[in-house]
Amino acid sequence: MAGLLGGAFAASGETVLLDLAPRLVSPWPRWAAPAGGLAALPPDRPASRMQVRAAAAAAAASGPHPWQVMTDHLPWHSAPLPLPEAPEAWHQLAAVGGWQAVIADTAHAFTQDVMFSRHSGSAGLSARWCSLPCAVPVLCAAATGDGMAALQTAVMAAEADGLPLTRVVVALAATGEGRLPAPVKAGATMLQPKVASIVHVPHDERIRSHGLRDLTRLKTRTLAAGRQLAEAVLSSAHASWGETLPPAAVPAVYTEGTTHRGLAEVADHAR
Template sequence: MAAAGGNGRSAVAGLLADAFALQGETVLLDTVPRLASPWPGWIATAGEGLAALPPDQPATRAQARAAAAAAAASGTHRWQVMTDHLPWHVAPLVLPDAPEAWHQLAALGGWQAVIADTGHRFTQDVMTSRHTGTAGIGARWCSLPCAVPVLCAAATGEGMAALQTAVMAAEAEGLPLARVVVAVVAMSEGRLPAPVRAGATMLQPKVGSIVHVPYDERIRSHGLRDAARLKPRTLTSGRQLAEAVLSSARTSWGESLPHAAVPAAYTEGTTHRGLAPQAADHPR
């Protein structure tokens, strides 16, 4: 998650997915509409992606798996991306806001680790929820089983100010800050600016952990089209993020994490619709 755009959220999501894939089957869920998301341009197109999932009937595990495209991993391990990568001129899919719909899709595919690249503005969502008395999208993501929020912020004075506001808003709403991992993403080479270091020191007691993601010109120029060409220190930060996420999860739910949900079996040709979410919540 991020308080605003330009905080390196998608890059952090990709680094996390690449690191988790070293341990087990991993998928990244791109919840951002195609024309606002970098992921369709960062992966080799293969099939229809999310468009291949039927919007009005249950899907099978094979369909969910086939809808995911392979990402260019940093090593021999592999991870997948679930996104809308139809041609730019085709009408964008109407993707669901409901985190529960994406959780259902992830459970259907049976991956061991799931990274969600979310597009909503975290602080705005929290404050809107506070004043309308409704459950915000960010809070609903946080409430999913074994979900660890990763809050991204640019390593600038403005980025740190936005992060501090986000943390204060989350604290006021009672969100699980002790479970949150903060990724402070460098926007240039060199040491972190003094306001960023001071802000991180102040926030450290309020959140689970803070990880510095160094500047990598390869990400700035090519995104995550080829993770193997990223700097070793960049990949190391991804592994540090993954370790922080796992540590947060184990602190919250125990050393042996519970098994993920398994949807009821579905056989082609039956009338059972137990796996089909409502049309408004389906990733189509």
């Protein structure tokens, strides 16, 4: 879903996808052109916009509207790259890069995080992502009976923890051709009043076999679902913050010789 959103948003403005998954389980290093990646950014000193943009890779074969991916391009046998968990640190990175649309492909277990936050009394990662300026959560689930059950649990947990459900967009991904199972239809009908929008994404065997190495080879209806998903996200943002969205954050100007926190330090400070 993150890739479909990236391709759709790129038609309207400069777009980047932030890959938060550990390198060895993330497909994004394979789906993006070689680049310096996250390892090229200094963790202990500020980076310029030029450095941040240069570290981002071009999404492989992304079609007529190119977009970028910020991921870990180190070889598999390299030591794990320590990355901050704090959403605020990633928000700062995106602000330095100056993109118009930012998609964070998060890797934490949403429902587990929300329930841990609820019972521990601490602010979870999910709540902190939702609190960022103009942030629209997108929950993805398989369009199966089990997928819908997991989604319903996630929505109940989010509702209990006071997360902004009316801002949430749900993406239901079909796992095969044919009609949606009855439990999926019924579950979507019950969830519709609680969330901003529910978008059905059709099955596309190209994604199952080749991933998102080439968006131009996907089915027309798959790309249309991506555009519908992007429109739902933008509509949710407009409903919360107005038709004219507020200006993006602008990091403080850095000049040589001044003191400035780096990405890792901001993450520690945010915790």
